[in-house]
Amino acid sequence: MRSEIMLDPRLLTFLAIVEEESYTKAAVRLSMTQPGLSHQMKQLEEIYDVKLFHYENRRISLTEEGMVFRKYAESLLYQEKMMKKELENLKKKRKKYYFGATLTLGEYTLAPHLKCFYDTFSDVEFSLMVDNTKVLLSKLQTGHLDFALIEGIVDKALYQVTLLKEVPFILVVGEEHRLSGRKEVSMEELLSETLLVREEGSGSRKVLETGLSTINFSIRGFERVIDIGNIGLLKKLTEQGAGISFMYKDAVLSELSSGRLKEISVKNLRMVREFSFVTQPENLQNMEFQRFYSFLKSVLS
Template identity: 30%
Template sequence: MRLTLHQLRLLLAVSREGSVTRAAQRLHLTQPTLSAQLRQLAEQVGLPLYERIGRRLHLTAAGAAVVDTAARLELEFAQLDETLAGLRGDAGGRLRLAVVSTAETFIPRLLGEFRRARPAVEVSLVVLNRDAVLRRLADNLDELYIMSRPPGAPVVSATPFLSNPLVVIAGAGHPLAGRRAIPPAALAAEEFVLREPGSGTRQAAEAFFAAHGV
């Protein structure tokens, strides 16, 4: 059995995205092309690599084994790249960041300041929802992660550096608009536009409502 690093990265992307469609978009491939390459990979392995349950893809035992190896190889290649850069005397290095979408409001300014201070450092950035960032954290793919609440597992070193208040917004003509203090119960009958499941903003809102019995 001869598997290429490219093939392993395809399944790794599907695992992280939970969808062939989203993985194809991330890899800049068409969905039929990615599906065909995944079928070829499964044929080479000789076992099914994933199955559909509901709307999500779930790895089989064989798929999980392939993804685990792919993640370790990806990390080792990144470490090799950094080691070789050090041996060549490159002063730059690499900084990989994965941030939740809320960070889009301030991360460009911070990265701009960092680049001015460290112009030789190669910076890569991915912006995802909380669940996707946590998957990257579990796979140890980046040096730095920015999110609103650090996870309970795996154990990480977290440093708060910005407040992230959440507020309820309504039109000027809404009955609650203009009130300075609104009890949570007053929101029970209201309709909301919320982020998608897996978003930290949505989780924070749901936790707030649950804590107040709304």
């Protein structure tokens, strides 16, 4: 195995094939010929003495060696982006960081403290993106975000994950709902209800799916399920009695206080999830991010 430069163009070719799951589509994306792509992949396999892809019925998939190769190829490209960004920051009076927050955390937990955060770090420029967990982790993986504030479940084998706070994930109904006067219900009593739930890819949905699975239930067991990608609309529909919903308590504090929504315990089901500060494990700026984390930890806890 001979040594290669870190940012070999063949890495980009390899990752394009992986992402497109097709030599043809990758060739179009990279404005290359398919023989050219095949030649580059053959070179990589010879250099590292491995087979990167399985080929079956005109479909390609990664071998075990290919999956390892992908992990390190993505890491190298991520580091190159971070290096470029850091060098660009040296030319500016202020450094600029891009960070993301999941919807509940960004719109409800973080929002009251955001001005203070910006004022505290007035020597830094920030760009904030609010989206669901799947999108933010993808942006973090590709280097488009420097760090992210994530609700729910994050693979700690892939990211550096540091706890900000723990938040209950609760069942809520409208004040006129038939169950609104109850303190506790069983899951069996809920299955005839319409479940209002966040969209696929959201951290909240994943938390609910995982929680229900611990007591041998699933979202599919409800009489009717409606996906909603906006937390404000989800709350409004729940208030109006369109269905029941599970949400982070931080997102409904105002509604619970005013009585527009009612919290009900579910027998044998207790869901508490982490709100976390997430970065790439190999990010060389992690030490600098400690001051951001320390501030957020102090105001959110």
